[in-house]
Amino acid sequence: KNEVEQSPQNLTAQEGEFITINCSYSVGISALHWLQQHPGGGIVSLFMLSSGKKKHGRLIATINIQEKHSSLHITASHPRDSAVYICAVEGGSQGNLIFGKGTKLSVKP
Amino acid sequence: DVKVTQSSRYLVKRTGEKVFLECVQDMDHENMFWYRQDPGLGLRLIYFSYDVKMKEKGDIPEGYSVSREKKERFSLILESASTNQTSMYLCASSAKTGLGYYGYTFGSGTRLTVV
Numbered sequence: 001k002n003e004v005e006q007s008p009q010n011l012t013a014q015e016g017e018f019i020t021i022n023c024s025y026s027v028g029i030s031a032l033h034w035l036q037q038h039p040g041g042g043i044v045s046l047f048m049l050s051s052g053k054k055k056h057g058r059l060i061a062t063i064n065i066q067e068k069h070s071s072l073h074i075t076a077s078h079p080r081d082s083a084v085y086i087c088a089v090e091g092g093s094q095g096n097l098i099f100g101k102g103t104k105l106s107v108k109p
Numbered sequence: 110d111v112k113v114t115q116s117s118r119y120l121v122k123r124t125g126e127k128v129f130l131e132c133v134q135d136m137d138h139e140n141m142f143w144y145r146q147d148p149g150l151g152l153r154l155i156y157f158s159y160d161v162k163m164k165e166k167g168d169i170p171e172g173y174s175v176s177r178e179k180k181e182r183f184s185l186i187l188e189s190a191s192t193n194q195t196s197m198y199l200c201a202s203s204a205k206t207g208l209g210y211y212g213y214t215f216g217s218g219t220r221l222t223v224v
Contacts, residue, residue, distance in 0.1 A: 031210035042217030043199060050210060086152070095140070095203060095211035101151040 003027050006087050006100035013107050019074040021103045023087030030095065032070050034061050035086040037102070043086070046072075077107045112136075113216040115200050121222045128187040130219050132200030139204055140211070141183035143167075143175065146197040146218070158183055190223045197221075 004025045013019050023032070034046040047054050047061040049070070054061050058077075063070040074081055087100040116131040134141065142157045144167075154167030156175040164175050172194060176184045183202075187194055200216040 033213065035215070043201075043215035045213055045215070048206075048210060048212060050208070088152075090210055095205070096142075096154070096157070097152075097213065099152040101149070 002101070003098050004087055004089055004100040006085075006103050008103060009101070010104045011106070013077050013105070015078060015107055015109050017077050017107075019077050019081075019105065019107075021072045021085050021087075021105070023070045023072070023100055025068050025070075025087075025089045025098075027089065027091050027098065029089040029091045031090040032063055033088040033090065033097065034070075034072050035088060037084045037086065039083070046085075074105075079107045079109050082106050113200055113202050113214050115198075115216040115219050117219050118217065119220050119222075121224060122187075122190050124191060124223055126187075126190045126223075128190045128221070128223075130185040130187075130198055130200075130221070132183045132185070132216055133181055134183075134202040134214065135181065136202060136204065136214065137180065138202035138214075139180075140202060141177065142201045142203070143173075143183065143185045144199045144201065145169070146199055152199065155185065190221075192223050195221060195223045 007022045031050045033048050035043050037043045049063050058075045060073040084102040084104050086102045088097040113134045122128050143155045144152045146152050153169050155173050158164050158177045174186045198219045203211040203213045206212045
C-alpha cells in the first residue's frame with residue numbers, strides 16, 4: 001500500500017465547477033505539500049501546511065492531522081487550472097518528500 | 110526570483126553514452142534532490158545531498174551517480190545510458206523554514222530520451 005494516496009486519479013470538470021482533490025497518508029509527517037504540474041512543465045509548489053487551512057486566490061488547502069487527510073479545493077475552476085496536482089508529505093529527520101501519484105485535472109470550457 | 114535551473118529541457122542521447130544532467134540553485138539551500146517521473150509511477154527519488162561532497166542513495170539509484178562539488182550545483186550522471194532511463198528528470202532544493210518544516214523549490218525538468 002502506498003504511503004500517500006490521492007483520489008481521484010483523473011478528474012474532468014466543466015468551467016466554473018468547484019473541485020476537490022483528496023490526499024490520505026499513513027506516516028507521521030511534519031508538513032504536507034500540494035504541487036502543480038502543467039503539461040510538459042516543471043513543478044510549482046502551491047501550499048505547504050502542517051495544520052488548519054490555507055488560501056491563495058481560488059485555491060484552498062486543508063489538513064486534518066488526526067485523520068491523516070488533506071484536501072485541495074479549487075473554486076470557480078478555469079481551463080488554465082488543467083494540470084496534474086501532486087500531494088507530498090514531508091517526514092523523516094531531513095524532511096524528505098513522499099509523493100502521491102498525482103491527480104490529473106482537466107477543466108473544459 | 111529564486112530558482113532551480115536545469116541546464117536542458119530536452120535531451121536525446123544514444124544507448125551507452127555517458128550523460129550529465131546539471132542543476133543549479135541560487136537560494137543557498139543545503140539540500141538538493143534528483144527525481145525521475147514516469148507515468149503511473151509518480152516521482153521517485155534517485156539521489157540526494159545534504160551538503161557539499163555529500164550524497165545519499167534514494168529509492169532507485171541503480172545506473173546513476175551524482176556529484177556535488179559546490180553548494181549550488183548538483184549533477185546527475187548516467188554512466189552508460191540505457192533505454193529504460195528515458196524519463197523526465199526533476200531537480201529540487203530545500204531548506205528548513207522558520208516554521209520547522211522544509212520549503213522546496215523545483216526545477217522545470219529535463220525530458221531525456223535514450224535511443
